Amino acid sequence: MAFAVTALCIRCKFQDCLQSCPVSCFYEGENMLVIKPEDCIDCGACEPVCPAEAIVRDNAPGAEEWVEFNRKYAALWPNIRKSGAVPEDAEEWVGVEGKLETQFNPAPAPR
Amino acid sequence: MPQLDSGPSMNIAIVGAGPAGFYTAEALAALCPGCELDLIERLPTPYGLIRSGVAPDHQTTKTIQQTFERIAQSINLRFIGNVEIDRDISLAELRDAYDVVVLSCGAPHDAPLDIPGHKLRGVYGATAFVGWYNGHPDYAELAPLLDSPGAVIIGNGNVAIDVARILAKSVAELASSDIAAHAMRAIAASRIGDIHIMGRRGPIEAKFTNVELRELGELEEAVALAQPDQIPGALGDGLSPRERREKAKNLECFRLFAAADAAAHRRRIRFQFYARPVAILGAERVQAVRFEPVRIDAGRVAGHGQTFDVPCGLLVSAIGYRIRALGGLPVAETGDRLANAAGKITAGLYVVGWAKRGPSGKIGTNRGDGEDVAQRIKAEESAAGKPGFAALEAMLRRRGVHWSSFTDWKTIEAAEIAAAPAGAPRRKLVRVDEMLALCAK
Numbered sequence A: 001m002a003f004a005v006t007a008l009c010i011r012c013k014f015q016d017c018l019q020s021c022p023v024s025c026f027y028e029g030e031n032m033l034v035i036k037p038e039d040c041i042d043c044g045a046c047e048p049v050c051p052a053e054a055i056v057r058d059n060a061p062g063a064e065e066w067v068e069f070n071r072k073y074a075a076l077w078p079n080i081r082k083s084g085a086v087p088e089d090a091e092e093w094v095g096v097e098g099k100l101e102t103q104f105n106p107a108p109a110p111r
Numbered sequence B: 001m002p003q004l005d006s007g008p009s010m011n012i013a014i015v016g017a018g019p020a021g022f023y024t025a026e027a028l029a030a031l032c033p034g035c036e037l038d039l040i041e042r043l044p045t046p047y048g049l050i051r052s053g054v055a056p057d058h059q060t061t062k063t064i065q066q067t068f069e070r071i072a073q074s075i076n077l078r079f080i081g082n083v084e085i086d087r088d089i090s091l092a093e094l095r096d097a098y099d100v101v102v103l104s105c106g107a108p109h110d111a112p113l114d115i116p117g118h119k120l121r122g123v124y125g126a127t128a129f130v131g132w133y134n135g136h137p138d139y140a141e142l143a144p145l146l147d148s149p150g151a152v153i154i155g156n157g158n159v160a161i162d163v164a165r166i167l168a169k170s171v172a173e174l175a176s177s178d179i180a181a182h183a184m185r186a187i188a189a190s191r192i193g194d195i196h197i198m199g200r201r202g203p204i205e206a207k208f209t210n211v212e213l214r215e216l217g218e219l220e221e222a223v224a225l226a227q228p229d230q231i232p233g234a235l236g237d238g239l240s241p242r243e244r245r246e247k248a249k250n251l252e253c254f255r256l257f258a259a260a261d262a263a264a265h266r267r268r269i270r271f272q273f274y275a276r277p278v279a280i281l282g283a284e285r286v287q288a289v290r291f292e293p294v295r296i297d298a299g300r301v302a303g304h305g306q307t308f309d310v311p312c313g314l315l316v317s318a319i320g321y322r323i324r325a326l327g328g329l330p331v332a333e334t335g336d337r338l339a340n341a342a343g344k345i346t347a348g349l350y351v352v353g354w355a356k357r358g359p360s361g362k363i364g365t366n367r368g369d370g371e372d373v374a375q376r377i378k379a380e381e382s383a384a385g386k387p388g389f390a391a392l393e394a395m396l397r398r399r400g401v402h403w404s405s406f407t408d409w410k411t412i413e414a415a416e417i418a419a420a421p422a423g424a425p426r427r428k429l430v431r432v433d434e435m436l437a438l439c440a441k
Helices: A016-020 A065-076 B019-031 B046-052 B066-074 B091-097 B127-135 B157-169 B181-188 B210-218 B240-257 B365-380 B389-398 B405-417 B432-437
Strands: A004-006 A026-028 A034-035 A055-057 B013-014 B036-041 B075-078 B099-102 B123-125 B152-153 B196-197 B223-225 B266-272 B275-281 B288-297 B300-303 B309-310 B314-317 B342-345 B350-353
Touching: A004 A065, A016 B365, A034 A065, A034 B066, A055 A065, A065 B309, B013 B019, B013 B091, B019 B036, B019 B046, B019 B365, B036 B309, B036 B389, B036 B432, B046 B066, B066 B075, B075 B405, B091 B099, B091 B389, B099 B365, B127 B157, B127 B181, B127 B314, B152 B288, B152 B309, B157 B196, B157 B210, B157 B266, B210 B223, B210 B240, B240 B342, B275 B432, B342 B365, B350 B365
Parallel strands: B013 B036, B013 B099, B036 B075, B099 B350, B123 B314, B152 B196, B152 B314, B196 B266, B223 B266
Antiparallel strands: A004 A034, A004 A055, A026 A034, B275 B288, B288 B300, B288 B309, B342 B350
16 A cells, blocks of 8 residues: 555645655655655555645555556656755645646656 | 764663654764664564554554664664663663663553543553554553443544554454454454444544544444534634645545444444543443533533443543653653653753654654754764763673663564464564563573
8 A cells, every 4th residue: 555646746846745754755856746655654644734635545546547657756756855945836736637737847856 | 984073972872762763863873973872672672653553454554664674774773672761770870871862762651531430440541452452562461351242432533543443353354464463362252343432522623534534434344433413514713724624534534424324234433522431330340431412612622411321341542641750850741741842851861752742743753853853962962971882781781681682673573474374464472571582692
């Protein structure tokens, strides 16, 4: 079992999840985070703290493809342990639909 | 490796090998390279509540212990198990031996259920009950009574849910857990059919997290139930956006529970709100709990109406934790933490985890917490030329204390894995003497 980040994180990237995670299993893209499924211990601490409600458990409807998405990008992006700057317009992107198609940036976060 | 700092490095003793102790050790190793780090634990085994608190059927969460094992093996950390403050050594002796002492000993006692009858047989605190099914040596002999059709759990947090779920699960569901063998046998023979989770306040005030609550709706042989008239239609004011999100999901869950059909299930988990316990009834053992219905008036709980009795042979109270005055240190007024200012008790003495901030937060909360206190230690403390482990070792030898090393723990762990029943990750050893028999002398 694991949790996964969905497209609702794109351009929101609040990073509240990072403080809650006991195993530091988040990885950072240019405009979203993902969870490495192999490292997630299914503790559920991140899910309720996400202001964008972007995190789902892998048994939620439609979650399977997000687990694969998270697995793919966790292998490509750098690990993130501590919160950095939150995008200034993060609030405006909360709950916006179709962000994966129009807003997703597959580039890793600059380090 | 050459020392970058001027002067010798500190020796630091951390007391309590749970998450707070490990995260603090990790942070100290990064901030004060070269310091001597000794992790003292009262049991022969490490990992604290990961081993004895996290529910035995939440095995994925328990894999966090791999993170702690990595810490133990990647930094210069000496594990010293089966050594207890106030039993084997005093806090003063430890402070004489080490430049810095960090207490990460948790809040390991149950808040008392202070009503008539609380000493009857069949009444247990959650620490004891959870410790029993998790194989904690302190509670291996608890032998709780599971022979009556009713069980009452008082408290509205995730611990109450854990207890209810373990009591409600089938033997097949528990087969992949590392529940203690004595608890597995007892639960297999249990006659419990109705498990009442009782709260003084309502479903919105309850501290359940949504993931745990939802899990009760997915059990093989048990159904979760709620009373439709106790589930509010809306959230009301005064909640932060985060609370609103979480509580809305919980209400959705309770509405499903309220609509569920009790028939054709072997066990029923019944949520009942707005009721406070006033007495535990029974002659020699608990036979029922008497509750008074309450109303919430301007945030305050006020009793009203006729009391009612819930028949039960088992009562578990999960209403919070208390800390004891370790080494005679002052306890905060709340009773659930040591008096401290942002992790500092006095020069050379610090506190992290639950012992610092009280029993709140998740496993990961301890990471940031440990880092903060480690920063403070680096800024405010320096080596004072104390002897460190050599002095502790001499004391322990003189007193004939048999302590365990991390290698000994790995031997215990290997024995537990080798003895695992089919499908289970391990069969826990539950007696300290059994564990020590496997440890090097």
